[in-house]
Amino acid sequence: MPEWKKSRIEIGILGLGVVGSGTVDLLQRQRAEIERKIGIPFHIKRIAVRNIDKVRAVKVDRSLLTNNAYDVLNDPDIDILCELIGGVEPAKEYVLHAMKRGMQVVTANKEMIAKEGNDLMTLARQKNLDFQFEGSVAGGIPIIQPMKNALGGNRIDEVMGIINGTTNYILTRMSQEHADFGDTLREAQARGYAEEDPTNDIEGYDAQYKIAILSSIAFTSRINVNDVHVEGITHITKADITYAEELGYTVKLVGIGRRMADGRLQVRVHPTLLPQTHPLASTNNVYNAILIKGDSVGDVMFYGRGAGSGPTGSAVVGDIMDVCRNLTHGSTGRIHCTCYDDSAVMPMDEVETRHYLRMTVQDKPGALASIAYALGACDISIEVVVQKAAQDGHAEIVWITHEAPNSKVREAKETIVRLPEVISFDNWLRVEGLYRE
Numbered sequence: 001m002p003e004w005k006k007s008r009i010e011i012g013i014l015g016l017g018v019v020g021s022g023t024v025d026l027l028q029r030q031r032a033e034i035e036r037k038i039g040i041p042f043h044i045k046r047i048a049v050r051n052i053d054k055v056r057a058v059k060v061d062r063s064l065l066t067n068n069a070y071d072v073l074n075d076p077d078i079d080i081l082c083e084l085i086g087g088v089e090p091a092k093e094y095v096l097h098a099m100k101r102g103m104q105v106v107t108a109n110k111e112m113i114a115k116e117g118n119d120l121m122t123l124a125r126q127k128n129l130d131f132q133f134e135g136s137v138a139g140g141i142p143i144i145q146p147m148k149n150a151l152g153g154n155r156i157d158e159v160m161g162i163i164n165g166t167t168n169y170i171l172t173r174m175s176q177e178h179a180d181f182g183d184t185l186r187e188a189q190a191r192g193y194a195e196e197d198p199t200n201d202i203e204g205y206d207a208q209y210k211i212a213i214l215s216s217i218a219f220t221s222r223i224n225v226n227d228v229h230v231e232g233i234t235h236i237t238k239a240d241i242t243y244a245e246e247l248g249y250t251v252k253l254v255g256i257g258r259r260m261a262d263g264r265l266q267v268r269v270h271p272t273l274l275p276q277t278h279p280l281a282s283t284n285n286v287y288n289a290i291l292i293k294g295d296s297v298g299d300v301m302f303y304g305r306g307a308g309s310g311p312t313g314s315a316v317v318g319d320i321m322d323v324c325r326n327l328t329h330g331s332t333g334r335i336h337c338t339c340y341d342d343s344a345v346m347p348m349d350e351v352e353t354r355h356y357l358r359m360t361v362q363d364k365p366g367a368l369a370s371i372a373y374a375l376g377a378c379d380i381s382i383e384v385v386v387q388k389a390a391q392d393g394h395a396e397i398v399w400i401t402h403e404a405p406n407s408k409v410r411e412a413k414e415t416i417v418r419l420p421e422v423i424s425f426d427n428w429l430r431v432e433g434l435y436r437e
């Protein structure tokens with residue numbers, strides 16, 4: 001075993017916000033236990049922030065703080081850099097700088113990993129460094145290390161998850177309170193579950209980064225984040241949630257990565273009707289859950305808090321401990337990038353699912369038949385149809401179709417919106433199949 005010559009491990013941190021505070025708090029509170037487990041003392045040497053005078057959620061010695069990230073990055077004593085500032089730049093520049101100086105890196109930055117993971121992992125490999133990012137997907141839920149280690153022998157064919165707590169909270173409350181999207185979003189913001197600018201969450205971008213990362217690891221192929229089809233939840237109404245429930249489903253924002261028989265991959269994020277019996281369907285409020293199908297293990301589900309200071313700090317500290325063990329045993333860079341393949345991502349138009357379609361029509365004979373004809377003309381067959389009288393001589397019709405490619409539904413929609421009986425085409429959501437083990 002190569003000799004580790006230093007008496008303690010020095011840690012440098014960029015960012016002392018939500019995740020940085022949770023990380024520092026846990027490192028300070030559990031210091032004795034952590035040091036026993038890793039077998040060596042550690043020390044937080046420096047922390048870079050934007051504003052040194054800001055009140056912090058965790059108590060730290062002011063002398064540790066700097067507003068110049070390079071005070072941390074150029075410190076020759078620092079062994080492990082924790083990047084917890086977020087965004088692509090300057091985070092990427094800082095991480096590359098740290099690696100060039102030989103620092104091991106831990107980050108929770110999903111956007112940087114999803115968009116720039118290739119450059120970062122390539123340099124880490126060249127320099128034989130650890131580059132760990134457990135906190136970047138599903139906060140406190142261990143998912144990246146388990147996929148790379150404990151499940152590493154499996155051929156994974158599917159990864160499916162509720163991986164954004166904000167949207168899951170909103171959809172859960174809409175269902176429980178029969179409330180509208182806008183009111184529920186405002187409530188989520190008031191409770192601190194949605195940001196002032198909620199775009200990243202409600203438009204599905206946060207989940208898009210996460211499913212790109214999960215799928216890259218699951219299918220050993222780097223997923224370009226722009227190839228991930230993404231739809232958010234802003235168009236979900238309480239009517240959709242009520243109809244879904246009446247039909248035995250629950251509406252969730254789901255990230256799906258699936259390996260197809262022809263070797264191509266489906267990687268997508270969109271609101272989805274899940275059967276109420278599906279293992280993910282009972283994941284409510286801010287909780288996240290990820291279901292993985294491995295050829296040997298079968299189905300494995302991971303459940304927990306997908307964000308927040310404590311949960312994400314827990315993931316970051318786990319990574320730090322892993323790196324400390326690797327450092328003292330001379331084994332950094334053991335687990336490198338596993339994207340060996342170059343599998344194509346299937347265009348969304350070709351993806352076949354069942355579909356939920358809701359429309360408002362004139363409540364008179366022949367309306368339902370005209371729409372059914374338009375669907376049939378595009379080879380879309382119907383599994384369920386529900387018609388309810390609304391007001392003013394209008395009726396609402398909800399259809400659940402059998403499996404059909406997205407392109408066919410788009411084609412049918414173009415015809416349906418032009419039918420004289422149709423007042424509005426109100427929503428189109430995907431329906432995932434019955435859960436089969």
Ligand SMILES: NC(=O)c1ccc[n+]([C@@H]2O[C@H](COP(=O)([O-])OP(=O)(O)OC[C@H]3O[C@@H](n4cnc5c(N)ncnc54)[C@H](OP(=O)(O)O)[C@@H]3O)[C@@H](O)[C@H]2O)c1
Pocket residue numbers: 014015016017018019020048049050051052054067069084085086087090108109110111135136137139306307308309312
């Ligand atoms: N929040 C979560 O629950 C969560 C969960 C999983 C992953 N993540 C990821 O974790 C990362 C951090 O998120 P967060 O929620 O902790 O963010 P945050 O609360 O906004 O904190 C960011 C921290 O970075 C500091 N900072 C920003 N730019 C800097 C710069 N150029 N130099 C030095 N310091 C800088 C800020 O300083 P000031 O405090 O002085 O402004 C702040 O302390 C992101 O990549 C995010 O995607 C977050």
